[in-house]
Amino acid sequence: MKIAFIGAGGIARNYRNSLKKLNRPITAICDLNADRANKIAEEERAASHEETTAYTDHQKMLSIEKPDVVFTCIPPGAHTTQVIDAAQSGAAIFVAKPVAIDLETAWRTRNAISVANAINQVGYMARYSDLTEKVRQLVADRTIAMGFGRFMCRMSASHPWWGKFAVCGGQMLEQSTHVFDLLRYLMGDVTQVQACGVKNVSEDITDFEECTTCNLNFENGSIGNVTSTCVVGTPNGFAAELIGDNLYLKLSLDYQLSGHIDGESVQFDGVEAGYYRQIEHFIQAVETNDQSCVRSNYADAVKTLAVTVAANRSIQTGEIEKVET
Secondary structure, three states, X not given: OOEEEEOOOHHHHHHXXXXXXXXXXXXXXXXXXXXXXXXXXXXHHHHHOOOOEEEOOHHHHHXXXXXXXXXXXXXXXXXXXXXXXXXXXXXXXXXXXXXOOOHHHXXXXXXXXXXXXXXXXEOOHHHHOHHHHHHHHHHOOOOOOEEEEEEEOEOOOOOOOOOOHHHHOOHHHHOOHHHHHHHHHHHOOEEEEEEEEEOOOOOOOOOOOOEEEEEEEEOOOOEEEEEEEOEOOOOOOEEEEEEEOOEEEEXXXXXXXXXXXXXXXXXXXXXXXXXXXXXXXXXXXXXXXXXXXXXXXXXXXXXXXXXXXXXXXXXXXXXXXXXXX
């Protein structure tokens, strides 16, 4: 299995570490930063004793290396045709979330993946965590009437691209997308949103709203909310709460689930946050040519992107916005 990477930044290292555990060497690394591409290629050669070649042009890499699998790990605003080109080359596709910064790019890519019939997955690791698996078992066919989620952290002002809206799309689209996706996974599709935000809370972190809250209406009639901030961190900054008839569950990602169902206490400690398991599932899907191994395919990830795009639009318009899919 020849594995190649487009993008060699922080999240790529996470995926590379999981591939090492699976004894899957990397054939090629492509990054616009030639020094970084060469450095990562050298690291991979040292770790696996396999030849790893560095590139700065992904099309050249695809043409020469003809990889079986391509991981695309680039900022949302950098997405153009990278994933399309990889799918059309015949490779299986893994894409770091979110899949793009705009729906037009995501729709074109979704269609290209469908035409190519490529095995595909997006890096929404929370779908693969022990906590999420346990919640799905506990809830089974019960209705979740209301879901809350939050993402709270303090981002570094020195991050090379994260605080720039034109590149990252804001916190809801780039970071809290994990919360939106988790609620979608547990509660179904979102039809409309209403969001608001506060700017200039901090002087040097972002050029967009650092504090946001977004109300959600789900297709099944349930409701929800996602609250985000990038100006202060807190324990259990990534969390979700689920409410139903005599049901309350709190997921403190990555490892603790608590609450009660029908008067019975729920306490569960997980051991797998989903980072490794998502890669394990993807490699299994590629080996068996079985898309059903994947819990987070590209087409579904486009629906999560659509929710956050609508949320950003709602902040701008001050109106309730429909989710376009």
